[in-house]
Amino acid sequence: MRKNRNRTQNRRQRGSPRHRLMIIEDQPSWAPHLRSKSVLRSASKRHFVDPSLAVAALRATPERLLQDLNLFGLFFESMVIRDLRVYAQAHDASVLHYRDNTGLEVDAIVEAGDGRWAAFEIKLGTGHIDAGAASLLKFADRVDIRKCGSPSLLGVIAGTGYGYMRKDGVAVIPVGALGP
Numbered sequence: 509m510r511k512n513r514n515r516t517q518n519r520r521q522r523g524s525p526r527h528r529l530m531i532i533e534d535q536p537s538w539a540p541h542l543r544s545k546s547v548l549r550s551a552s553k554r555h556f557v558d559p560s561l562a563v564a565a566l567r568a569t570p571e572r573l574l575q576d577l578n579l580f581g582l583f584f585e586s587m588v589i590r591d592l593r594v595y596a597q598a599h600d601a602s603v604l605h606y607r608d609n610t611g612l613e614v615d616a617i618v619e620a621g622d623g624r625w626a627a628f629e630i631k632l633g634t635g636h637i638d639a640g641a642a643s644l645l646k647f648a649d650r651v652d653i654r655k656c657g658s659p660s661l662l663g664v665i666a667g668t669g670y671g672y673m674r675k676d677g678v679a680v681i682p683v684g685a686l687g688p
Contacts, residue, residue, distance in 0.1 A: 524602055538606050577632065577633070589663050602619050604616070612647055625656065641674060666683065
């Protein structure tokens with residue numbers, strides 16, 4: 509019964525004007541094997557195909573975005589997800605996300621067709637890099653690497669700054685360094 513309801517809901521969503529116009533794209537959840545008893549959240553996240561559409565619809569000026577850094581951060585995350593999708597598709601990979609019942613969330617999991625994977629937190633400001641790295645390390649500790657393999661990379665993608673490898677093994681990647 510539940511499967512049929514989910515299928516009907518998914519069909520309805522795909523038939524929505526946003527999906528037919530191709531301005532919204534779903535980011536599916538990643539379901540790894542876990543060592544913990546956390547319950548995974550399977551709902552997809554939704555992003556504008558091009559975040560500038562939302563910025564234009566809101567008539568958000570640079571000044572207005574700087575006054576609301578939470579909103580600006582959401583647009584930044586959508587932009588990075590869009591770019592990661594472009595790069596991932598060129599290499600037969602998918603961009604997913606992770607969320608569980610404990611509140612642990614990872615913004616982007618890039619999974620290659622052969623099963624290799626990398627996890628990324630996306631942070632607009634450099635002041636949130638430590639929190640992003642801590643979240644990634646906690647997440648990596650929950651994944652059963654015997655079944656999923658070790659991550660190829662754990663990284664925090666930041667809006668500004670320099671790229672470097674932290675002592676804990678988490679890479680800090682400025683958005684300008686992203687590329688195929």
